[in-house]
Amino acid sequence: MLPSRPDFPRPLSVKLFAVAIRVLLPSSLHEEFAEDLETTLLDQQRAVRREAISIRAAFWVREIWGLIATAFRESYPRSLGDRRKRRRVNPPAPKRSRNMISSLRQDATYAFRMILKTPVVTIIAVVSLAIGIAANTTIFSLVNSWLLKPLPYPDADRLVLVWQNDRVESDDTENVTVANFWDWRAEATSLGDWTASQFQTMNLTGLDRPEQLTIARVTPDYFRVLGAEPMLGRTFHIQEGGTEDSPVAVVSETLWKNRFGAAPDLIGSTVVLDGRSYSVVGIMPETFDFLLGTVGIWVASDFGDQRHNREDQTLLVTARVIPGVTVQQAQSELTALAARLETQHPETNEGIGVNVETLRDAFPGETDTGLVQILMAVVVLVLLIACVNVASLLMAKTDARQKEIAVRVALGAGKGRLVRQLLTESVILALIAGALGTALSVWGVGFLNTAFPPEIPANYYPTIDGTVLGFSVAISLLAGLTFGLTPATQAVGGSLHSPLVEGSRGGTATRRKKRIRGAFVMAEFALALTILVGAATLTDLFHRKLAIDPGFDPDNVIKMELTLPEYKYTDDASRVAFFDEVQRRIATVRGVRAFAFASALPRTRYLPLADFTIDGLTYGVNEQPSTSWLTISPEYFGRMGIEVRAGRAFTDTDRSETHPVIIVNQRMVDQYFDGDVPLGRRITIHGESREVIGVAANIAQTRLSGLMAPSATVYFPLAQEPVPGMNILLRAQADPYQLASPVQSVVWEVDRDQPITAVQTIQEYVATQLAGPNTMTRILFIVGLLALALAAIGIYGVMAYSVSQQTSEIGVRMALGAKPRQVLMRIGRQGLRLAGTGLLLGVPLAALVVNFIGSIVTNAASEGLEITRTLSTCPIATVAAILIAVGLVACAIPARRATKFDPMVALQTE
């Protein structure tokens, strides 16, 4: 009976299970009951599909167990009595119609016995493979969470980010002005579900202590568009966000728990942000985040106060492509719209284009995607090395079993059956290794997670989910087949009867086997070279970033951040007064050895840029150079141990009322003054002409310092350029954390509502800034070491085995008068030939990898970063030398042992 296709959709799980039933149950059972059985299964699956995961899991465990038990029961009648009962009605089914389970069970049992018979080989094979599989599973979890896993928003594949770009200055994507947003939104027909958010830092006050938070001002339909449901209360109504008296806010679950003790009555009460009250209408669960994972409170806003603002690019704009419209079509429509706005508002919109980007393209960027791809490629190669290792091990083992195999053939076993038997062994080995590797990867994924900065949304954190587990099982099976196939076919290929002929050397390597073994050795060398060169190049790249002399002394220094709210500190004078007062009071705190203020710390992620002109030079339109800048207090250079190379540091006499001064760094001198110390020269920056009074040494000012050239930097004195956000740096005699709370109290004496955030020692701060690159370097280092170890084990194993195969040949040579040295040289030459060929084959592969890394780094460079050094230090020669040394050792040890043999004994060796 042919089962007809059910007319309602079956979930994948049921389909897979139906296949398993067909394979495992005897045809007499599944053919007769196929449709009915599937319907019953589907009924049950439907009954549990909305249940808790534990109930669903129990259901499938029961089904799988039942299937296996039934398969065995149907194939092996348990007792004679059972058989007797069967005969009562029906004759036993003819043998041919039996399912494949019985021979499979035989194969499996036999395979287990063979695997356990050679425990050392098994352990080496399983550990090699497990390492390879663990590395692959771990890196795949990253690939999965970054590139494969669907984003947790409805119709996420139609969500796009809409950016402005300034065609005149650069093609970079930029945030959008409020007026442009509303114009686009009103007129574009290819995009719908427009929503915008604006991230700000605000001070939450009115609680026991003030706190600085990341606030998102969002259009009221924001949560609806992203399909986010509150865990308590509601999200915004569409008419909210105007200029009503009591604006509304949604609080994040984290903040609700940490600062409001998870009080349910927070809904309906108010929170005070930068002095304005907001009534709380809902709590958003921790699981919700969109692009920036650290938002504390969302407030509804239609940005009415900036409705006609076409200058400040503040909005992150999201929209959804209308079904049936492509992203390209949306891009064209918006480009036309932007062109029209250019003619309507030439004074602000000239050169302003638009860029529509799918959410998936926005993060991770090309550079990160490239790095992940390299990592994945590298670990696949590691797994390949492991496979080659195991294949050569198994080949040696099958050699030793040549006679057993011949006996089985003589007794009537078909070649296909034998190959299947050997493959079963490989697959079982691989599955054991897969289980171990997956367990190891749990640790690996945990390690990866420590490398993620908190602002990355939770959705992008790697986890081990069904996809990753499926991948793990798949690569295990694939690995089993890959390394099992060669030894299996090779074992049954050729004459199977000769090993039985008396006196034949059952273990002697034939020419063909020798070639395969040679190919294995070459493959090991080629793969190891590729991986090691790739890992070394990348490690070197990251290491340069980390190893640079920071140019400052970070010992016993603690930092804390202050951001003065603009609604309260409206002008420079009020900020100067605040900082003056805080400085005066900190000086009285016991234990403070020294302190300073700076608007940005070394190794920062973000340093503001400003256009400048050197007085006396003329510049064309849009030719103004730009420089990084920061504001510091007079003590900064001295306290941080940064050298002032010429002129002087700032002093307390550089006040807002005295003439404006700046200090530049060495890079600025080299880049814009041809190395001439520019003391007394004047630079116009921030709208004012200022005198250069000093030159400071370059320091590792940005996170990427070391990889990139230092950037030109201008320092302003605090009294002349008092920006709202400043860091207090405190150097203590001993434990700097002891200073944290007295200094906080001092700040609160000056302003009770002023929050202090990010209290950390400089070392801790630098460590978090560098967590990503650090982890990457460590991962690559570990992967490189693994590859080297696996390759060394493999090369040694194959070499040693092939030398041992030549024992009798060596015996003949020695009996004929060859000196041990000659024998050693001969074997060494053989080894070198293989190693050399392998390495030569590996060079183009390695070059390919280096090239790819180069293209990624250049890509980073085209994003505005300057690469200090090229990849010329590529370590192919070093790596090749190491591998040749490994190869020679691998030849020398077994060869020496062979020459120690008594020639007579060696001759008798089979």
Add this chain to the structure above:
Amino acid sequence: MAKPNGHEAARMIPLSTPVFQILLSLNDRDLHGYGIIQDISARTEGEVILSTSTLYGAIKRMIRDDLIRQSDMRPDPDLDDERRRYYGITEFGREVARCEARRIHKLAETIKKTRFVERTS
């Protein structure tokens, strides 16, 4: 096929749990596969839940041994799904179930007499 008799029925016991439970479920009405699983689960308060494969393995053997048969019964066409088959108990099946029930009953009596349960629990 010869008409099964009491002797034949006695040779079939003891029955496996699934077989006995299926016979009990079909004692007073015909049921489809999912119905049988549900009925057993409800009657035993979740203690016995058959997997689909176990159920059909048992059904196959029970049809072969003439304990149950495929039933021609069809429910109300609106509720019906033509892919489903219904199963009913045969006379022989009922006889075997009775034999098994008597065996278990006797066993229970024995256990009661030896006060085994009270002593161990």
